[in-house]
Amino acid sequence: DTEVTQTPKHLVMGMTNKKSLKCEQHMGHRAMYWYKQKAKKPPELMFVYSYEKLSINESVPSRFSPECPNSSLLNLHLHALQPEDSALYLCASSQARDESIPYEQYFGPGTRLTVT
Amino acid sequence: GDSVTQMEGPVTLSEEAFLTINCTYTATGYPSLFWYVQYPGEGLQLLLKATKADDKGSNKGFEATYRKETTSFHLEKGSVQVSDSAVYFCALRLYGNNRLAFGKGNQVVVIP
Numbered sequence: 001d002t003e004v005t006q007t008p009k010h011l012v013m014g015m016t017n018k019k020s021l022k023c024e025q026h027m028g029h030r031a032m033y034w035y036k037q038k039a040k041k042p043p044e045l046m047f048v049y050s051y052e053k054l055s056i057n058e059s060v061p062s063r064f065s066p067e068c069p070n071s072s073l074l075n076l077h078l079h080a081l082q083p084e085d086s087a088l089y090l091c092a093s094s095q096a097r098d099e100s101i102p103y104e105q106y107f108g109p110g111t112r113l114t115v116t
Numbered sequence: 117g118d119s120v121t122q123m124e125g126p127v128t129l130s131e132e133a134f135l136t137i138n139c140t141y142t143a144t145g146y147p148s149l150f151w152y153v154q155y156p157g158e159g160l161q162l163l164l165k166a167t168k169a170d171d172k173g174s175n176k177g178f179e180a181t182y183r184k185e186t187t188s189f190h191l192e193k194g195s196v197q198v199s200d201s202a203v204y205f206c207a208l209r210l211y212g213n214n215r216l217a218f219g220k221g222n223q224v225v226v227i228p
Binding site for chain 1: 148150152158159160161162165203205209214215216218219220221223
């Protein structure tokens with residue numbers, strides 16, 4: 001099973017709302033990722049968790065707050081977003097860097113976020 | 117830094133035509149190379165991969181060979197179908213590095 005699931009599939013939120021995106025995988029992967037993807041562009045890395053610890057934050061604004069409650073779950077908490085934050089948010093997972101290679105990333109279907 | 121370059125512009129072709137999408141890379145070490153496909157409204161799916169020079173990745177009729185001498189990983193398919201219409205991303209990842217470097221992607225449109 002190489003499935004990464006994400007909920008919700010679509011989300012519309014106002015600039016004063018607080019919402020959360022969820023991601024789950026059961027492949028035993030110990031690295032999980034959040035990406036942001038704008039239309040017709042490649043995904044842009046936002047955060048990486050390795051062994052449930054935040055290892056990379058690509059200078060993402062604090063209105064995005066990641067959380068990794070356990071090795072299977074990854075959340076992205078959203079607060080006071082701007083319209084320019086509207087995008088497809090993708091979660092991915094992979095073997096962590098200390099483990100065997102090749103370690104490709106497996107992506108979820110994404111959450112389409114619209115900020116009004 | 118590590119980077120991937122894909123040919124510019126969308127690719128439009130007729131059903132059963134031969135598809136080639138060029139991908140070249142620049143890397144300081146020995147990367148693993150990947151092709152991902154994104155169908156409309158969906159996330160990225162791993163299409164194929166190669167981890168060392170002269171490896172050939174293949175899946176669903178698509179092939180790509182890791183060419184170290186030309187730093188390339190071109191994607192090919194002998195006979196495309198309408199269902200192959202999607203965006204294709206070439207990517208690389210260095211051993212011990214959690215980052216994927218993506219190319220800009222190529223929109224492929226297959227006309228019946």
